[in-house]
Amino acid sequence: MKILIVDDSSTMRRIIINTLSRIGYTDVVEGENGKSGLEKLGQGGVEMIITDWNMPEMDGLEFVKTVRAQNAGIPILMVTTNAAKEDIVEALQAGVNNYVVKPFTPETLKEKIESLLG
């Protein structure tokens, strides 16, 4: 299953990629903000998105809204430091399926991904 990881921090992308690999997901593509995330998504084959919120050029919220306008079904997990309840509600209203607050454990990421995949 190909997973798109969108985060402006290369360190955070590396952490997510390492965590995914530990739980069995090794097919990943990366974007450094919403704009490049949309480009990677447009290349096809992506079955799940893991995105940050705070990013330059196009943030995660705008990215999610743009993706949802054209794809209602793809699972989207947001991984962010924005932990306030109203932030979580806003992200869910934009179309995020689930939410992980940084820092996270591999177990948490695994649980969230598995719940997304049903």
Ligand SMILES: [Mg+2]
């Ligand atoms: Mg960020």
